[in-house]
Amino acid sequence: MVAGLEEGVSSSSHVGPVPFKDLAVVHDEEDGQDMFSPLEDDQHAGIISALPQGNQFMGLRQYQGVWMHHRTVSAAIKFQRRFTPRPSGGGGDVLLATPPKCGTTWVKALSFATMARAAYPPSGGDHPLLRLNPHECVPSMEGLFGAGREAQLEVLPSPRLMHTHMHHALLPPSLAHNPDCKIVYVCREPKDMMVSLWHFTKAIVTTAGRTYPFSDTLQWTCEGKSPYGPFWDHLLGYWRASKATPERVLFLKYEEMLADQVGTIRELARFLGVPFTAAEEAAGLPLDIAKLCSIDTMRSLDANKTGKSGQFFKFPNESFFRKGVVGDWVNHMTPEMARDVDAIVEEKLRGSGLTFTIQIEFRRSWTLHTNQLSKIAVKKETFVI
Known part of the structure; x- marks a missing residue:
């Protein structure tokens, strides 16, 4: 460890996190089964x-x-x-929240690396993210509760680092309105989200011999009937919560994160109560974390080339890493499609103060220089989607 770093970090009461996979209880014959009573399952089936x-x-x-x-x-x-939330005296909780395909893998990696940097220096050759997929480091609430394994949350050191795709309105009140819980939310420009969702889903369903045109994803999302949709309700729930309690809810946009990766990491650290010390800044730790979590690094790792991740649904690890660029929608949408999506999003978000200015800039450039924009988008430094 760089001289002076240990003292700066150890002065904090911060302890966790550690990779969830390293702590999770291993079930043998019960692996993958629901631990709840048949009566409760029957009640859920009826609902x-x-x-x-x-x-x-x-x-x-x-x-x-x-x-x-x-x-x-x-x-x-x-x-x-x-x-059951963990009180601040016990370290509290940190919840990462995202709509599907809006930077989930990336924010898991960034948050884990930032919060765990005292125990796992980002430049270290034994960092957990070099051997584990980010989804193996940060558990999914839907995954754990769906499999009946939420008791495994108790083995996590404080502050616990967790993730959900749930709308803010669907979160347990003990979490959503808990002053001892901090929420980091990441959203993405809607058209790029649709493209990423289509590629991710297509890669899975085509193995079952099905066809899945992009127009289906476009239609279902615009109708509000995509996974965890309506998409705009997802955005607005966390947006309004961030405006009401900015000290508890940090609202981030994927495009802005890409534009200033190191600045985003600093903002994460500050919000989560573990700001970088002067010694850490001098040693370049924020940049080291950005490099560790880049798509070029993570896509090259054996842990992300093979195997599957997820406590509930299992997805191929390689499916979490595609382009991670801004503006890839220009390669999939006609001008009419883009205008229709923009009009719907503008209508749904009107009056909220939430906008995606990047779509206006890209639409203008795309109309004039489609091929040039595609080349620029591909050349941008890329990160995990």
């Missing part, structure tokens, strides 16, 4: 069967205004009813 049904292709049901996979609905109910 789910009565819910409005979305497109059958994705198995979606509408629960409390949100479209989710039918298995995720059961996980959401358990999460709402059974989550």
Whole structure:
């Protein structure tokens, strides 16, 4: 460790996190099974069967205004009813929240590396992110509660670092309105989100011999019936919470994070109560974290080339790493498609103060120089999506 760093970090009461996979209880015959009573499962099945049904292709049901996979609905109910927060005296909780395909993998890596830098220097050759997928370091609430393994949260040191795709309105009140919990939210320009969601889903469903055109993702998202949709309700819930309690909810935009990676890491550290010391800044730790979490680094690792991650649904590790650039939608959408999406988003967000200025800049450039913009977007330094 660089001289002077240890003293600066150790002066904080900060302890965690450590990789979740290294601490999780291993179940043998019970692996993957639900630990809750058959009666409760029957009750959930009755609730789910009565819910409005979305497109059958994705198995979606509408629960409390949100479209989710039918298995995720059961996980959401358990999460709402059974989550127990950790008080500030015990270190509190940190919840990362994202809509699907809006920087989940990246913010997990950045947050873990930033919070755990005292125990795991980002330039160290034995850093957990060099051997584990970020999803193995930071657990999913839907995954744990869906599999009946939320007791594993108790083994995490404080502050616990967790993730969810749930809307703010669906979070347990003990978490959403808890002064001892901090929430980091990352959103993404809607058109790029749609493209990323399509590629991710297509890679999975095509293995089952199905076809999945981009127009389907476009239509379902615009109708509000994509996974964890409506997308704009997801955005607005956390946006309004960040305005009401900025000390507890940090609202980040993927595009702005890419534009200033080191600045984002500093902001994360400050918000989470572990700001970089002068010695850490002099040693270049924020930049080291940015390099460690870059898509070029993470995509090259064996841990992210093979295997699967997830406590509930299992996804190929390689599926979490594609381009991670801004503006890839120009390669998938016609001008008419882009205008339609922009109009819907503008209408849904009107009056909230939340905007995506990047879409205006890109649309102007794209109209005049489509090919040039594509080249510029690909040449940008890329990070995990």
